[in-house]
Amino acid sequence: MLALQVVESVPRYVLAKAIGRWRPEVFWNGLGLLQFRDVPVPRLPTAEWVRIATRYSGICGSDVGLITLHASPTTSPLVSFPFTLGHETVGRIVERGTGVEGLHIGQRVTVNPLLACVARGFREPCPECARGMPNRCLRFREGTVSPGIMIGFCRDTGGGWSESFVAHRSQVVPIPDNVSDEEGVLAEPFAVALHAVLQNRPADDSTVLVLGAGIIGLLTIAALRAIGSRARVLVTARYPFQAQAAERLGADVVLLGRSGPALYRELSRLTGARVLRARFGRWLMQGGVDEVFDCVGSGRSVRDALAVTKAGGRVVLVGLASDPRAVDWTPVWLREVEIRGSMAYGEAELDGIRASCVAHAVRLMAERRVELGWLVTHRFALSDYRAALAAVTAKGESRVIKAVFEFPGETGVSVS
Incomplete structure (x- = not known):
């Protein structure tokens, strides 16, 4: 399948860093670290994982910062190359491991992309995960998948900037029928704010x-x-x-x-x-x-x-x-x-309910306490990634609020 991946290459890094300030297109024209290419479909790491067909995947500021080499290299030990970008997602489950219960094929979902202790197969959580802060997990380099803080920065999981990716059952958050796909793809960034x-x-x-x-x-x-x-x-x-x-x-x-x-x-x-x-x-x-x-x-x-x-x-x-x-x-x-x-999201108490902020985000949308779907202003096919990245890096001209990659298929509900 086709995907947008970030590769590890010192020559590409040096070239893009040297001329990107004057010619920003170098970051996405194939000369930089971003590559548009055919990649294998990621396998389910264990029986507790599902595969999700992407409907929308957001273009996040952290993605753009990484592509344009503005991100701090301090976090580089917590990724594994090459990785497919895309951690803001909404889609449908198309494959389910034998150890997955309570989720079904065809179900519309978003994910909490953090690859913390539970997703990595640890039965005994680290101290941070035990206190409900998987965003501070001490094991982002260990366990059943390669290093990566979250889906979209780990070579084993894939990411939303492709037709499908995999997620652990604990990461999956079902989308209610009254929450649109446009809202669903915003659950992750809304959880950051929450x-x-x-x-x-x-x-x-x-x-x-x-x-x-x-x-x-x-x-x-x-x-x-x-x-x-x-x-x-x-x-x-x-x-x-x-x-x-x-x-x-x-x-x-x-x-x-x-x-x-x-x-x-x-x-x-x-x-x-x-x-x-x-x-x-x-x-x-x-x-x-x-x-x-x-x-x-x-x-x-x-x-x-x-x-x-x-x-x-x-x-x-x-x-x-x-x-x-x-x-x-x-x-x-x-x-x-x-x-x-x-950073990202942990568990929090809201309205007397303790849950992950991603789950709170979806609940607030379902209860119509917030209307966010209109913030998705631009949709691009994955093959139009150059136009997409040019638009999000020139907001004054494009008037982008939120841009997403859109994948074909009757997968969900749209805002009327």
């Missing part, structure tokens, strides 16, 4: 800033409102179409095109903080917002997040896949700002 919000739930009388109105930033706004938060939500957006989406999802104030000093001055007006100009192009705020969810992950966004958070406030780095540079850490010690990371 995990960040539930781990760092703001007080109802607080002011929260969401940095970035890309898909994770928009879903963070959606998550805040879906769980009933009444916090005042401010969001920065680069483009007007993102601003409109943020308002539709429940943002109170959208700061369009603001960063650096312009952002500081506007937040000063909104919060009553004072902005002080320091030497050598630096700035200091006295006061600011209570909490920041940084959904961009650039050096600039981290600098802004630290600069605008009030003393004793919190900055949450939501699933950063980049390697931010030139960050001024002064606010951390000067104003005792707390920094917390948030």
Whole structure:
């Protein structure tokens, strides 16, 4: 079957890194690490696995960061080459191992892609999995499949950027009939936002800033409102179409095109903080917002997040896949700002139910507490991957909110 895979190649890496800044098409024209090729259908690793035929698979910012070589190499021990990308998925079960119960052929599902202890065949979980945090699993390199934090970064499982992939029975989350395929493919990124919000739930009388109105930033706004938060939500957006989406999802104030000093001055007006100009192009705020969810992950966004958070406030780095540079850490010690990371999703309690955030995401959709299908704005055949990647790396022109690869077949429900 045809798939989009990332290969390990030092010459390709060096070439793409050298000229990609000026000619970004090098990252996906066959000269970089991304290869479009015929690959074997992945086998079921054990009798506890299923095969899923892909309907939609999302193009995630972490995928793009990896393809364009912006991702930090620190996580390289936790992947196995070559791997087929695609961890945001919705599809139907087409093969079932003999050890799988409660799931049936033809069932419409999404997956929690984390390849933690249970999926890797361990009966005794590591300490992190035991406490319900498989995103922090200590065994991402061990067990019945090759190294990989999740499906889409492991050579044995395949991924959604192909016709089919395999998943352990524990990873499978059924999709109810009233949840569309467009919503189903967003369950994974919505779970990322839910995990960040539930781990760092703001007080109802607080002011929260969401940095970035890309898909994770928009879903963070959606998550805040879906769980009933009444916090005042401010969001920065680069483009007007993102601003409109943020308002539709429940943002109170959208700061369009603001960063650096312009952002500081506007937040000063909104919060009553004072902005002080320091030497050598630096700035200091006295006061600011209570909490920041940084959904961009650039050096600039981290600098802004630290600069605008009030003393004793919190900055949450939501699933950063980049390697931010030139960050001024002064606010951390000067104003005792707390920094917390948030990666993927674990278990959390919501509405008295303890479950994985992926399961919560699907439940909130099924209960119609959140409407997200309209965020899928662009669909591409896998063979049109060059156009897809060009679109998602030029959002100002394409107006992409969420792009997905679409596979043919009568597999599910679409938004009317």
